Amino acid sequence: MVVASPTPVRPDLIRPTGLLPVIDLSRRRSHVIDCIVQACEEFGFFKLVNHGVPRHVVANMEAEAFAFFRQPEPEKRRAGPPDPLGYGCRNIGFNGDTGEVEYLLLHTNQASINQRSKTISKDPKKFSCIVREYVEAVRDLTAEILEILGEGLRLKDPQGLARLVKDGESDSVFRLNHYPSLLTSNNGEGNNNNNSRDMSSEESGYCCVNGGGGGLKGVIGFGEHSDPQMLTLLRSNEVLGLQVSVGEGLWVPVSPDPDSFCVLVGDALQALTNGRFVSVRHRAMTNPYKSRLSMVYFGAPPLPARIAPLPETITAQRPSLYRPFTWAEYKKTTYLHRLSHSRLDLFRARNSLSTTRKIISLN
Numbered sequence: 001m002v003v004a005s006p007t008p009v010r011p012d013l014i015r016p017t018g019l020l021p022v023i024d025l026s027r028r029r030s031h032v033i034d035c036i037v038q039a040c041e042e043f044g045f046f047k048l049v050n051h052g053v054p055r056h057v058v059a060n061m062e063a064e065a066f067a068f069f070r071q072p073e074p075e076k077r078r079a080g081p082p083d084p085l086g087y088g089c090r091n092i093g094f095n096g097d098t099g100e101v102e103y104l105l106l107h108t109n110q111a112s113i114n115q116r117s118k119t120i121s122k123d124p125k126k127f128s129c130i131v132r133e134y135v136e137a138v139r140d141l142t143a144e145i146l147e148i149l150g151e152g153l154r155l156k157d158p159q160g161l162a163r164l165v166k167d168g169e170s171d172s173v174f175r176l177n178h179y180p181s182l183l184t185s186n187n188g189e190g191n192n193n194n195n196s197r198d199m200s201s202e203e204s205g206y207c208c209v210n211g212g213g214g215g216l217k218g219v220i221g222f223g224e225h226s227d228p229q230m231l232t233l234l235r236s237n238e239v240l241g242l243q244v245s246v247g248e249g250l251w252v253p254v255s256p257d258p259d260s261f262c263v264l265v266g267d268a269l270q271a272l273t274n275g276r277f278v279s280v281r282h283r284a285m286t287n288p289y290k291s292r293l294s295m296v297y298f299g300a301p302p303l304p305a306r307i308a309p310l311p312e313t314i315t316a317q318r319p320s321l322y323r324p325f326t327w328a329e330y331k332k333t334t335y336l337h338r339l340s341h342s343r344l345d346l347f348r349a350r351n352s353l354s355t356t357r358k359i360i361s362l363n
C-alpha cells in the first residue's frame with residue numbers, strides 16, 4: 001500500500017478519498033470553482049462525480065469499444081497501423097515505446113471519425129454516431145471545466161480557455177485503450193481474446209496497489225508520461241490500473257469508478273497558467289485477471305493556436321516561465337520524443353530556471 005504525503009490538501013475544500021481529490025460538480029458553483037482550482041494546483045488531477053454525462057452515452061461507447069477489441073487480430077489490424085491515428089498494438093508512438101495495451105486513436109473531427117469508422121466497424125454509421133455522441137458530451141464537459149478554471153483564475157476572458165476546445169478546428173483526440181488480462185492475451189501474437197473470459201473479482205481476489213497483489217508483479221500497460229494537450233477526461237471500466245504520480249517516485253492508484261471521470265491537467269494548460277496548474281504524470285498498469293478499458297478524451301486547441309502564459313498568471317515574483325509556441329509546434333515536438341520525456345521543459349523561457357530557484361527560496 002502506498003502512503004504518500006505531498007502538500008496537504010486544504011481540508012475545507014477538497015473531499016479526498018484516500019489521497020486524491022474527488023469533486024462533485026453538482027455542488028454550489030463557487031465551491032466547485034475553489035475545489036477545481038486547488039486540485040489543479042496541487043495534483044493536476046481530480047475525480048469528477050455528478051458530471052452530467054448521460055449513462056447511456058458512456059455505456060454505448062464502452063460496448064462499441066469492447067466489441068471492437070473482442071475481434072480477431074486481423075480484423076482489428078484493418079484499422080491500423082497507427083499513423084498515429086488508427087489501431088495500434090503494443091507500440092506507442094514512433095520512438096520505441098511499448099506497453100501491454102492495444103488502442104484506437106481517433107481525431108475528434110467528424111469527417112475523420114466517419115472516414116476511420118469504415119475500417120473499424122462493420123456498421124460504420126452506428127460506430128461514428130456513438131463516437132460523436134460521446135465526444136460531444138465529453139467536449140462539453142471539458143469546456144465547462146475550462147470555464148470554471150477561467151473564472152477561478154479571474155481571467156479577463158473567462159471563456160477563452162473553453163473556446164479553444166469548442167473551436168471547430170480543435171485538434172482534440174479520442175483514444176480507446178484496452179489492457180487485456182493475462183487470461184485473455186495470447187503471448188505475443190496480439191490479443192485474440194474473443195473466446196476467452198475474464199475472472200470475476202471474487203474469483204481473482206486481486207488487489208493491485210502500486211503494481212502488484214497476491215504475489216504478482218504489475219505489468220506496465222501505458223508507461224509514465226504527462227499528456228501534451230490542455231485537459232484530459234478519462235473514464236475506465238471497474239478495473240484498477242491508472243496511477244498518478246504525487247512526486248518523489250510515489251505512485252498513487254486511482255480507485256476505478258465507472259460513474260466518474262478522471263480529469264488530468266496537460267502540458268498546454270500548465271504553460272497557459274504559467275506553471276500554476278501542473279500537468280500530472282501518470283501511467284496505467286495491467287490487471288492479470290481482468291481486462292481494463294479506458295476511454296480518453298484529450299482536449300486540445302486548434303493547431304495554429306498560440307500557447308503562452310496568460311497575462312493574469314504572470315507577476316513580478318513569477319515572470320513568464322515559458323516562451324510562446326503554437327500547438328502545432330508543441331505537437332510536433334511531442335512526436336519527436338519518448339513517452340516519458342518532460343517535453344514542456346524544452347519551451348522554458350530563458351532565465352526561467354533561475355526564476356524558479358528564486359521562487360522556491362522565497363517560500
Ligand SMILES: C=C1C[C@]23C[C@@]1(O)CC[C@H]2[C@@]12CC[C@H](O)[C@@](C)(C(=O)O1)[C@H]2[C@@H]3C(=O)O
Pocket residue numbers: 084092093094095097105173175225226227228229298334335336337338339
Ligand atoms: C510516444 C508517444 C506517443 C504519444 C506521442 C509520443 O511521442 C509522446 C506522447 C504520447 C501521447 C500521450 C498522450 C496521448 O495518449 C497521445 C495521443 C498524445 O497526444 O501524446 C500519445 C501519443 C500517441 O500515442 O500517439
Ligand SMILES: O=C(O)CCC(=O)C(=O)O
Pocket residue numbers: 175177222227234236241242282283284294296
Ligand atoms: O488507460 C489509462 O488509464 C491511461 C491512458 C493514458 O494515460 C493515455 O492514453 O494517455
Ligand SMILES: [Fe+2]
Pocket residue numbers: 225226227282
Ligand atoms: Fe495519458
